[in-house]
Amino acid sequence: MKVLKSENINNFFNGLKNYLHSDEDKLAFLKIDEILENYGIIADARTRMFYYTLLRAIRILNQRFNIEKDDYNIVKWFIEKTNCKVDIFDIIKFNVDGPENLEETRKKANEIDDISKQSDAVLDDNNPDFSSPY
Secondary structure, eight states: OOOOOGGGHHHHHHHGGGGSOOTTHHHHHHHHHHHHHHTTOOOOHHHHHHHHHHHHHHHHHTTOSSOOHHHHHHHHHHHHHHSSOOOGGGGSSOOOOOOOOHHHHHHHHHHHHHHHHHHHHHTOTTOGGGOOOO
């Protein structure tokens, strides 16, 4: 781990200019599209650009022209921690669980919808079993 000292900070950031462009970026962006698809994220251009820029920033700050597996894991961590409700305790560790099973999630969501529809039908004002005495 490198320590950034205040007397070197200008040299560090000026040196990052050397890493702005990489031949791997275009292929890496395709990998980001694949990751988003695996997580079931329907991303617009702005969201895709956010994750592209995040990956590129990780590469640049690590002063590399190549993108490593850990770089993709950081992107996955961001996806997992920003697209859901999490407790602060859940984000203090760096772990990547991978995308959830989308079929299982859809099945659960459909079950919840079915139960909600049944409840709505029972509590409907037009239901004679639950009509108001007033």
